[in-house]
Every structure is written in C-alpha cells, then in structure tokens.
Amino acid sequence: MKIKNLFLPALAAFFVFSVISSSGALYAETKPNEKITQLVQGYAKEAVAADSGFKRFSADEGRKLFTASRMHSKKKESRSCTTCHTKDPSRMGRTKVGKKIDPISPAVTTDRFTDPKKVKKWFRRNCKWVLERECTPEEKGNYITYMMSL
Numbered sequence: 074m075k076i077k078n079l080f081l082p083a084l085a086a087f088f089v090f091s092v093i094s095s096s097g098a099l100y101a102e103t104k105p106n107e108k109i110t111q112l113v114q115g116y117a118k119e120a121v122a123a124d125s126g127f128k129r130f131s132a133d134e135g136r137k138l139f140t141a142s143r144m145h146s147k148k149k150e151s152r153s154c155t156t157c158h159t160k161d162p163s164r165m166g167r168t169k170v171g172k173k174i175d176p177i178s179p180a181v182t183t184d185r186f187t188d189p190k191k192v193k194k195w196f197r198r199n200c201k202w203v204l205e206r207e208c209t210p211e212e213k214g215n216y217i218t219y220m221m222s223l
C-alpha cells in the first residue's frame with residue numbers, strides 16, 4: 074500500500090478520536106451542573122403539582138427573592154437573604170455571629186447547589202429565618218436559576 078493511501082483513513086481516524094476525546098472533556102466539565110439540573114427539574118415537577126399553570130423559572134424573580142427585605146414579625150428587624158450572603162453573590166458572606174460564608178454564587182464557589190441534602194437544609198433554615206415560612210418549589214427554582222445565571 075502506498076503512503077498516500079493511508080493518509081485519508083488516518084485523517085478520518087484522527088478526526089473521530091479528537092471529537093470523542095473533546096466530548097469526553099465536555100462531559101466531565103458539565104457533570105456538577107447535571108446535578109443542579111436534576112435538582113431544578115425536581116422543583117419544576119413540584120411547582121407544576123402545586124400550580125398546573127406553572128411554565129418556567131425566572132432568574133429575575135430569583136434575584137427579587139434574594140434582594141427583598143422583610144420585617145420579622147417578632148424580632149422587628151429587617152431581614153433578607155443579603156443579610157448574610159451580601160448584595161453581591163460573588164462576595165464572601167457572613168453569619169450574624171460573624172462566621173465567614175463562601176460566596177453563594179456557583180460561578181465562584183463551584184460546588185454550590187450540588188448536594189441536595191445541603192440545599193434542602195439551608196433553604197429550610199434560611200427561608201424560615203427571613204420569610205418566617207419555607208420557600209415554595211417555585212421560589213427555590215427561581216433562586217437557583219438566578220444564581221446559575223451569574
């Protein structure tokens with residue numbers, strides 16, 4: 074076989090190989106986001122169950138939830154998600170007792186929202202602290218959609 078007859082098959086093999094290896098790399102990079110997608114899809118199912126008219130999550134509504142202040146009925150103090158997470162999700166936060174909180178933005182703290190148990194625990198705690206009730210599935214989906222848009 075002449076060398077030039079090998080050229081095209083070799084080129085084709087190289088092309089196929091590079092496509093497979095780059096999609097492999099892509100898959101590895103998107104893995105944490107897949108967990109978040111699953112979580113958000115779960116909220117979407119719950120949102121539809123609560124309201125059959127539910128269409129999609131809104132980053133804008135998520136931003137409003139994040140920044141809105143509310144007067145606590147008993148403590149008589151204004152509370153917001155930003156009280157601890159600051160107005161800028163990419164910044165370090167701080168608890169009321171001064172403990173540091175890694176930035177809530179998943180663009181900065183890359184494992185944000187990837188552990189469903191952790192997400193559940195903190196949504197419950199923080200929504201009750203700020204809103205005196207749990208957040209709805211729609212609110213949770215909006216919030217994570219906003220954070221993922223940053």
Ligand code: HEC
Pocket residue numbers: 138139153154155156157158167168169174175184185186187188191192195196199200202203204216
């Ligand atoms: C009193 C302080 C405080 C307030 C107010 C607060 N958070 Fe948090 N939040 C924390 C702490 C502390 C953690 C856990 C530490 C960490 O994740 O770095 C956390 C973590 C979270 C997590 C889990 C993130 C992850 O990595 O999975 C979510 C979701 C969350 N907060 C949502 C909210 C929402 C929504 C509000 C407003 C309704 C809010 N938080 C208000 C202190 C607060």
